[in-house]
Amino acid sequence: MPRFDISRFPALKLQWSAYKILALLFIVFCLSSIDTWYSGYGWHDQQRICQLLLLWFVALFVPFLPKKALPKPLLLLLVVFFSLGLCSSLLAKFPEWAFREWGRYVGLLLLSLLVSGLSQRQLYSSLIFWMMAAVGLVHAYQFFLYYVMAFVTGIHMLDADMLYSGFSNPRFLGQFQVMLLPVLALLLSVCCRQRQWGLSLLLLFSLIAHWCITFSLGGRGVWLGLLVAHITLVLLDYRYWRVPALQMCAALLGFSLYLLFFKLIPLWLGIDLVLPDNLRTTLSGRERIWQIAWEMALANPWLGVGPMHYSATYNPIAAHPHQVVLQFLSEWGFPAAIIFIAMIFWAGYRSVSHLRRSVVNEVDAGLWLAIVGALVLAQVDGVFVMPYAETWLASLLGLALARCGELSIPPRFQQLTCIFVCVPVLIVLGKVLVGEAPAMFSDSIDPISQHHGGNRPRFWSQGWLQY
Incomplete structure (x- = not known):
């Protein structure tokens, strides 16, 4: 040939x-x-x-x-x-x-x-999801690395705002997380179905870690956006119940991790703790x-x-x-x-x-959760202002548009x-x-x-x- x-x-x-x-x-x-390349730019x-x-x-x-x-x-x-x-x-x-x-x-x-x-180019459409997951994994690793280093350096006060990087404000990280968490869940579901256990463990760690981060940084808008998105998904079609169930389990494990790292360990070691007020009204x-x-x-x-x-x-x-x-x-x-x-x-x-x-599909469910969550968060935050959040949202909207019907010549x-x-x-x-x-x-x-x-x-x- x-x-x-x-x-x-x-x-x-x-x-x-x-x-x-x-x-x-x-x-x-x-x-x-992930990293700043020139000290003059924030x-x-x-x-x-x-x-x-x-x-x-x-x-x-x-x-x-x-x-x-x-x-x-x-x-x-x-x-x-x-x-x-x-x-x-x-x-x-x-x-x-x-x-x-x-x-x-x-x-x-x-x-x-x-x-x-890109609907007919699986390589490029998958690149968007996996790059998002890779960035989320690096942020989760950095967060807990900074947490460990804080204790290694012999601190007397633990400030949660000093543990994240990549964004000038924790709210901007939350704008990314409201889209990241559904994407991590959909990739985890796909990897488990395909029995790719190594990738599944990495995705599970990242998913739980980011839930822990949202609790430690006080992301009220993130919680609201994800809650509304998951409730609407189940109300639209009960066949998608597994995706919210997986997210709920990850949230509970993330909350347990939050209690361990930001409540029990500082209490045992007698370290002063600085955390945002998660329940402020x-x-x-x-x-x-x-x-x-x-x-x-x-x-x-x-x-x-x-x-x-x-x-x-x-x-x-x-x-x-x-x-x-x-x-x-x-x-x-x-x-x-x-x-x-x-x-x-x-x-x-x-x-x-x-x-x-459509047939029940993790990708459709994940896109719905990410986009609806971001739109809900945009009612109380600047999702349509911050460069990182709005670019990711535009990319996910393009993927959603590609899945609604066949590719045709404009x-x-x-x-x-x-x-x-x-x-x-x-x-x-x-x-x-x-x-x-x-x-x-x-x-x-x-x-x-x-x-x-x-x-x-x-x-x-x-x-x-x-x-």
Whole structure:
């Protein structure tokens, strides 16, 4: 049988090269929460730069790669939604910053479409799940390594906030965990069914460890998101009961580990313990930033104040409203926010139909749990702001889109629209990567630290647009 020579097919050769470049950039993005490569960048800024680099190459290659054909109503809603965002950006006080947010969201949409085209390439779709699991395993290992080292160094006080790494705030780790925990559970189920016991043990350790971490760092929003996601899954179809049962067992074991490491051992050794208040009932100032967002929305109902422009007006709490609907209401306006909500409900309806008519599958269940959990968490946290969380969410949405129906050739309107929006994304994100990221800590673009202390992350770690 003659050997297949890909060099004889230029289009296939281009696709293969593009996939290899994008896979490498995706791996680099995943590793951006493992270690810092330059001391001048914090975790947030490093992850933002890696995200923008990935999205820039996605916009470069996506017109030439297979994509899922979107239903006409959804495609129309997306066009209207981003057209409204474009108009809002043009009329914003700082259009350059508004275009960054608009271009980033378009890039995330293109990433989802690109991932949706991987349904017939099992290697690349599996890479997303296993890279997520690998990152989670490294974080679990680092957490308990720091715990052991804390005792080796002879400490007199144990602070849980000193045991995690990869994120500038434990809430940002929680945004990743709300998607990671369902993915770990689905991979564990698959490995157990295939009798891959070595991988199963590693995944089980990581799953239990991350539940322990959520208890030690006080992730109320993570617990709420996972609880709602698992309850809705069982209510939709009882055949999926094994996945929530596995997650519940892991949560109980993780809580037992938490009691051992953060209650009993410090008590036996007489060490002072510093832990977040897991049972706090306050909104931690969110009621104030929600009120500010609502007032902005009422004052600018049609197009909002402009993408990212919540952070153009200083407040002492946060540079974003910690609530995704209020974020779009205040920054993009009521029409865009209504379209955003309509698209979520449409996607939910399609997902429910797929779950009910398909054979019970761990992958479908895991994607539902991860995406619904992240959307619930986005009602009290900045999932649609932080680079690491929003990029993972876009990737998982692409996988979910790929599983709802067969891969088909996009209509001409979708292809032309995709090519059209790629141009401004390449210009806007390219300008940030080339002109700002290398010198973002120079005095000319970092005067804000002289006016407002502390980090309030939005686009960069210091997120205010107006000094």
